[in-house]
Amino acid sequence: MIDDNKLIKTIFAEAVEMTIRLETYLYSSFSNLEGRSAKILENYYLNGTIKVLKEKLEKNWRYYKIKTNSNNSLSSNATNRLFKGIYNVFSNLKWANMRIDFLKNISIRPEIYLLQNDIIKCFKGNFLNFNISLKNEYNYEECLEDLNQTISGENIENSTIILLFIPQIEINNPLMWTHLAHEITHAYEELNNILKEIRREFGKEIEGIHQERLFEYWGREILADVVGLRLFDLGYYISFILFSIRAGDMITKCENHPPHLERIEIMKDLLYKEFRDIREFPNIKNIIDDYRDIAKRYADLEKTNVNIHQHYIRNEVNPEERRNIENAMEKLIENGILKKISEIGNIKLGNFIKCIFIKDFNKLNKLKTELKNGFIISSSRKDLNSSIFDKIDNIRTNQEVYDLFNYIREEPNSVFEIINAGWLYRTENHLGNFENYFINNESFEKGYNDYKNHILKYDDILLKSIENSELHRFFIELGDLGG
Amino acid sequence: MIILYNNRGILNEIEIIKRMLHQDPDKRIVITPLIDPKTQINPSSVDLRLGTHFKISRSTKFTHIEPLDDPKEIRKKLAHYTEDVHLDPSDYFVLHPFEFVLGTTLEFIKLPYDIAARLEGRSSWGRIGLQIHSTAGFVDPGYKGTLTFELENIGKSPIKLYPGIRIAQISFYYLTDETKIPYPQKKSAKYAGSIEAKSSSFYEDPEFEILRNRNIPKEDKSKLSS
Numbered sequence: 001m002i003d004d005n006k007l008i009k010t011i012f013a014e015a016v017e018m019t020i021r022l023e024t025y026l027y028s029s030f031s032n033l034e035g036r037s038a039k040i041l042e043n044y045y046l047n048g049t050i051k052v053l054k055e056k057l058e059k060n061w062r063y064y065k066i067k068t069n070s071n072n073s074l075s076s077n078a079t080n081r082l083f084k085g086i087y088n089v090f091s092n093l094k095w096a097n098m099r100i101d102f103l104k105n106i107s108i109r110p111e112i113y114l115l116q117n118d119i120i121k122c123f124k125g126n127f128l129n130f131n132i133s134l135k136n137e138y139n140y141e142e143c144l145e146d147l148n149q150t151i152s153g154e155n156i157e158n159s160t161i162i163l164l165f166i167p168q169i170e171i172n173n174p175l176m177w178t179h180l181a182h183e184i185t186h187a188y189e190e191l192n193n194i195l196k197e198i199r200r201e202f203g204k205e206i207e208g209i210h211q212e213r214l215f216e217y218w219g220r221e222i223l224a225d226v227v228g229l230r231l232f233d234l235g236y237y238i239s240f241i242l243f244s245i246r247a248g249d250m251i252t253k254c255e256n257h258p259p260h261l262e263r264i265e266i267m268k269d270l271l272y273k274e275f276r277d278i279r280e281f282p283n284i285k286n287i288i289d290d291y292r293d294i295a296k297r298y299a300d301l302e303k304t305n306v307n308i309h310q311h312y313i314r315n316e317v318n319p320e321e322r323r324n325i326e327n328a329m330e331k332l333i334e335n336g337i338l339k340k341i342s343e344i345g346n347i348k349l350g351n352f353i354k355c356i357f358i359k360d361f362n363k364l365n366k367l368k369t370e371l372k373n374g375f376i377i378s379s380s381r382k383d384l385n386s387s388i389f390d391k392i393d394n395i396r397t398n399q400e401v402y403d404l405f406n407y408i409r410e411e412p413n414s415v416f417e418i419i420n421a422g423w424l425y426r427t428e429n430h431l432g433n434f435e436n437y438f439i440n441n442e443s444f445e446k447g448y449n450d451y452k453n454h455i456l457k458y459d460d461i462l463l464k465s466i467e468n469s470e471l472h473r474f475f476i477e478l479g480d481l482g483g
Numbered sequence: 484m485i486i487l488y489n490n491r492g493i494l495n496e497i498e499i500i501k502r503m504l505h506q507d508p509d510k511r512i513v514i515t516p517l518i519d520p521k522t523q524i525n526p527s528s529v530d531l532r533l534g535t536h537f538k539i540s541r542s543t544k545f546t547h548i549e550p551l552d553d554p555k556e557i558r559k560k561l562a563h564y565t566e567d568v569h570l571d572p573s574d575y576f577v578l579h580p581f582e583f584v585l586g587t588t589l590e591f592i593k594l595p596y597d598i599a600a601r602l603e604g605r606s607s608w609g610r611i612g613l614q615i616h617s618t619a620g621f622v623d624p625g626y627k628g629t630l631t632f633e634l635e636n637i638g639k640s641p642i643k644l645y646p647g648i649r650i651a652q653i654s655f656y657y658l659t660d661e662t663k664i665p666y667p668q669k670k671s672a673k674y675a676g677s678i679e680a681k682s683s684s685f686y687e688d689p690e691f692e693i694l695r696n697r698n699i700p701k702e703d704k705s706k707l708s709s
Contacts, residue, residue, distance in 0.1 A: 031562045110535070110571040373508075374627060374676055376591040379516035384504065392504070395497055404500050405520035412516065460678035464629070467535050468589060471572040471647050472516050 002293040004079040005068065006431065007301075008086070010294055012064065013434040014245050015089040016057055020452045021169040022096060023050045029103045041103075049096050053089060058444045060085040065439065083301045090248040097136040100168060104134050111466045112177060116164065118415045119181050122231060122355040128162050128187055135165035138179040138243075140186050162187045174462045175422050178232040178239045185224040190352055195219050198344050205337065210328035215337070218258045222338055223345045225263055229270055230346070231355050232416060234287065235423040237267050241291045250299040253329045254312035262333055264295045266342045273343075281361045287427050355416065367413065367421035372429065376461055377418055378468030379410035412472035418465045422458075493527045494598070494655040500524070502598070502655070512655065513593035513627075523649065530605065530649040532589035534629065535570040538680045539584050550686045551695050557686045565682055576644045578613070578636045585680040586632040589647060593627045596661040600653050602630055608650050612638020615651045624658060625665020628677040 023046070030042045060082060067078040074082070112132050120127050141163045164183050170176045185191060199206070199215060206215050228236035244250050244260035253259045271288055272278065278285045302308055311326050332338060367377045388407055395401055413421075437454055441447030494502065502512040514529055523530040541564050548557060570576060578584065594600055600622040604615045614635045622630065632651065636642050644650070667675040673684040685691075 027562070031559075107569075109569050110574075111569075113571070375513065375593070376515065376678070379518075388504065389506070392497070392501055401496060402521065404497070405524065408500055408503050408517055408520050410516050410518070457676065457678070464534075464591070464678045467569075467572070468516050471535070471589065472518050474572045475518050475647055 002290055002297060004074045004076075004297070006290075007294055007297045008064065008074060008079060008082050009431050009434060009439075011083070011086050011245055011298065012060065013430060013438075014242055015086050015093070016434070016438060016448070016451060017455060018093050018169060018246055019050070019053045019057060019089070020448070020455055021173065022053070022093060022100075024452075024456065025106070025169050025171060026050065026100070026103070029100075029106055033105065045100070053092060053096070054444075054448065056085070056089050056092070057448075060089070061439070061444055061447075080301070080305055084305050087248055087302075087306055090246060093246075094136075094248065097167060097169060101136055103168070106134075106168075106171060108132055108134070109172065109463065111174065111463050112166070112171075112180075114466060114470045115174070115177055115415050115419075116180055116184070119184050119231060122353055123184075123188055123190075124352050124354065125190060128160050130162045130164055130184070130187075132164045132166060134168045134171065136167055137165060138167065138183055139165040140183040141165070142187070172456075172459045172463065174419060174459070174466060175235070175426065176239050176243065178228060178236045178419060179243065181228045181231045181236065182224040185227040186220065188352075191220065191223055194345065194348050194352065195223060197348060198223075198341055201344055202337065202340070205335070208324075208328065210325050211331065214255065214325075214328050214332055215341075217256050218332060218338060219341050219345075221257055222263070222266065222341045223349065225267060226270065226342050226345045226349055227353055229267055229274075230349065230353050232419060233271060233274070234284065235416075235420045237264075237271060237288065238291055238423050238427060240264065240267065241295050244295065245298055248302075248306075249308065250295060250302055252309055252312050253326075253333075255314065255325065258333070258338055261295055261299045262338060264292060266339050268292045269339065270342055270346060274346075275359065277359070277361075281365075283365075283428065284361055284424075287424075291427075360417075363417065364421050364424055367417065368424040368428065371421060371425040371458070371461065374457075374461065376465045376468060377413060377421055378465040379412045379472055381408065381410050410472075412469040412476070413465075415466050415469065418462065418469060422462045426458075491657045491659065494657070495527050496524050499529060499655060502595070510595050510597075511593070512595065512598065514590050514653075516590065518647075525652065528603070528652040528654040531602070531630070531651040531653055532647050533632070533644055533650050534587040534589040534680075535572065535646040536679045537568040537570070537576055537584050537586050537634075538682060539566045539568060540564060541566055548686070550691050552686070554686055561682050567679075570646050572646055574646070576646075578634060578642045578644055580612075580636050580639055580641065583633070583635045585682065586634045586644075587677075587680040588630045588632070588651065591627075591629055591678075592622070592653070594622060594624050594655075596624050596665050597658050599624050599656045599658060600626075601656070603652050603654065605650060605652055611640075611642060612636050613642055613650065622653070623666035623669075624662045625667055626675070627667060628675065629679070631674070631677065631680050 026042075026045050026049075030038055030046065033041065063078075063085070064082060067074055067082075116130060116132065120130070142160055143163045164180060166177065166180070195216065198219065202215075206212060225236075225240070228240070232239075240260070241264055244264070247260075250261045251259050268288055275281075275284065278288075303310075311322075311329065313322050313325055317325065363380070367380070370377050384407060391400075392404065395404070433454055434451065437451040438447040441450060499512065502510065503514065503517075505511045514531075517523060517529075518532070523532075548560070550557070552560075568576065576584075576586075592600070602616060602620040602622060604613065608615070614633075614637055616633045617635065619633065630651075630653075634644075673687055674681055
């Protein structure tokens with residue numbers, strides 16, 4: 001089990017990062033606005049909301065520094081107090097995100113569309129038209145079809161456009177875009193057929209209207225998680241855990257979504273199963289285990305420290321039906337039905353999702369080192385044979401010079417590899433960086449700004465890597481470029 | 484083991500490749516992504532491609548930058564009057580006659596401590612009026628990041644620029660000895676590690692800090708805007 005210091009640092013780092021991202025979004029957004037309203041909004045949000053959030057962070061920063069002075073480990077009281085303090089920042093951030101929904105004057109970077117297209121290419125068969133928009137959550141909506149039908153009163157063919165929503169504050173954070181894989185899957189019509197096939201395998205294990213309904217809703221979520229894992233494996237797993245922390249909800253069971261902690265356990269088991277050679281890469285295994293532990297400990301603290309609905313069911317439901325729904329929820333979890341859905345789903349989805357789990361950990365570790373050095377990772381060169389070094393000193397002919405070019409030729413990395421390497425770098429260095437830039441700084445303001453520069457720099461590196469790898473592929477598709 | 488020649492001067496293609504493949508990462512020249520070495524490597528330079536990011540000035544309400552203002556305020560002002568454009572790889576950017584924008588290389592560059600570089604235009608583009616930098620073509624040893632283009636069309640017709648086209652070239656020079664203060668370690672290094680086209684940070688020069696502290700009166704802004 002991870003120690004509380006690590007847990008608190010992890011969630012603290014998330015709260016600081018979210019504040020930085022909100023501030024950056026607001027700053028860019030107000031830079032695009034003109035006139036008097038821009039000034040009013042800027043005063044209200046940047047000098048108001050962000051100031052308050054930073055004051056709250058500073059209070060926790062001071063308390064954390066006192067409590068961990070001389071390398072003391074955190075007492076249970078200090079852990080609880082810090083948890084409540086940081087949890088409160090998350091709640092405020094959630095509120096702030098909802099209130100800035102009207103600010104959408106920032107253009108969406110093409111990299112999101114590049115990633116979206118690469119995800120879609122992994123699905124077999126025809127797919128719908130997508131567009132990306134900003135909201136305060138990850139979501140999807142079949143918008144145009146509904147609108148056209150409402151206006152015309154009849155079905156209009158080929159009018160479906162899916163809107164994929166990403167939270168405003170994640171607009172430049174490619175690491176969290178792994179969630180697009182989950183949302184895109186919901187729009188994949190084949191998913192319903194796969195779910196029906198899986199349902200048949202359970203026979204009478206599922207009984208009653210409530211269990212059937214939950215099986216359908218929760219099953220869709222589990223299958224979308226499996227797709228997320230198949231495409232981004234480690235990246236999807238960690239981003240989901242951090243997303244659950246940021247959302248401040250690890251344990252709630254609601255009718256549409258199984259509890260996040262349960263989903264995390266299922267994902268962990270699936271990763272273990274797929275990464276059969278995981279023992280050869282202890283750093284990967286440790287990451288998977290550590291993050292599961294973080295989620296579990298977070299859930300414990302959530303249960304004891306904050307007032308949270310453990311079941312979230314529609315208000316109009318009468319008490320008896322509510323009990324039945326709650327029982328159905330417990331049964332689906334206790335009987336391991338969700339886990340089975342993921343296992344069967346993983347096999348069945350194999351026929352529909354082309355991308356498989358990434359297993360080239362050597363390459364990922366190499367890309368991670370490049371990132372650590374501050375390099376972009378859009379492409380990689382093949383490993384060199386040492387004989388090249390003798391050859392290079394004895395070049396005689398033009399042809400030998402041309403042959404040399406082959407050794408420095410680079411192949412583009414896939415966006416999936418780039419994002420996974422990004423996650424690997426982040427998880428292995430994140431807490432150290434957070435400690436160096438933010439916690440160990442003498443001044444809160446300076447620490448906050450240094451950490452902000454660090455985070456935004458890595459966003460830029462990853463965005464540039466995605467963009468360049470696409471451009472690189474584009475040129476390869478054009479064929480021989482001549483010379 | 485690669486033998487490095489002791490010639491001092493501009494690196495030829497073989498020396499460039501040797502440095503790109505060098506086993507010691509500190510001695511290595513990095514140019515990534517190198518999409519097509521056969522096309523890009525010349526006898527004594529490497530062609531560089533245009534990236535997808537541009538910075539355009541919105542000057543309709545912009546009179547001047549007051550270098551003696553608080554740097555934070557200048558940064559804010561610059562952000563307000565600058566528009567970032569990120570192109571899709573298959574999209575294009577039209578540079579109109581006498582228009583000035585900042586762009587960036589597609590490639591990420593890293594220089595070792597004993598090599599400096601110069602960024603130059605390519606004559607094919609120069610002949611239709613495209614300038615890729617006004618004055619700043621020198622790259623210090625130890626530099627790491629993308630290079631910012633100062634793009635200007637001094638020709639008479641608009642130029643359509645596609646991301647990935649080869650518009651510049653970089654040549655490399657040996658130093659007489661390794662530098663002791665490579666660019667990123669220089670206190671006043673303002674552009675180290677740039678990934679995107681970066682606006683000027685001239686106001687961060689220490690001279691302005693001295694002038695600010697001496698309370699030199701700023702120019703009367705009303706005169707300038709009238």
